[in-house]
Amino acid sequence: MTTTDVGSPRVLVVEDDPELQAMLVTLLTDDGYHVETAPDGHRGLHLGLTRAYEVLLLDRRLPAIDGVDLLGRLRGRGVTTPVLMLSALANPSDRVEGLDAGAEDYLGKPFDVDELLARLRALRRRHLDTARSLPLGAGRLDLDARLVITADDRDDVRLSDRECDLLATLAGRPTQVHGRQDLLAIVFPEAGSEIVVDTYVHYLRRKLGKGIVATVRGRGYQLGSL
Structure with a gap:
């Protein structure tokens, strides 16, 4: 209910x-x-x-x-x-x-x-x-600034609202595999297709590296490494 x-x-x-x-x-x-x-x-x-x-x-x-x-x-x-x-x-x-x-x-x-x-x-x-800051390996996600703060010499990375929401959902439960339908309901409730989840995963990987989101075949996505 x-x-x-x-x-x-x-x-x-x-x-x-x-x-x-x-x-x-x-x-x-x-x-x-x-x-x-x-x-x-x-x-x-x-x-x-x-x-x-x-x-x-x-x-x-x-x-x-x-x-x-x-x-x-x-x-x-x-x-x-x-x-x-x-x-x-x-x-x-x-x-x-x-x-x-x-x-x-x-x-x-x-x-x-x-x-x-x-x-x-x-x-x-x-x-x-x-809960306004979430760990990302050695880095962290600042939810208020929508900023990924890295632990090495790389520049910090600013995210859009939806990119931040998606990464925060994954980082909030880093050991959990999140189904695409669940991510759609949590992060993109007004969208009608799971394709939007895949699109924003692509955006995160483009900004932060391919390893930031891991694909678990047949199940969904999980937080990877920064």
Whole structure:
């Protein structure tokens, strides 16, 4: 399920209780989020690995893969998106387990709606404060300046908005293979053909060298080397 505008901050809600999931969708949509949902850990894992979000909202007790295991798998695959975990298990040992698995915050059920929204805003602020520069091997991508800053004597390289968005998506999860359809949805949502993804990969290679984007045959693209 997907709601609201693609320009809004994206959140994934992984919750198996239909009533609570529907309430969260309404709440977050009204607060300006683009909401996607998963009813179990398997679907949550797939979406978390293949799509980009600003924040993840995970229930601790999920069918198929529980929330702690799901979070551990995401972190093990290089997903650094901030996570708020929800749970009816509110004793300290459960909170510690969730935080040790990689959650940035943990909120017990039942929760106060205003507190939930405030915690999500705080997670987004902290994430944005630390995510304006992404490593590219020995170099880095400055997202605000749209500039690739090299570590050797080469001149820095300025990118267009879409080139920067594409490279940032790849660099944000450097070990992940990104399907062309996923890149189309994330970076070029208004385009109708995957050819635009291949075109911008060509542009990046022309500016930064052929190795900057690796082709994984039959699967898509992955961050290469600068």
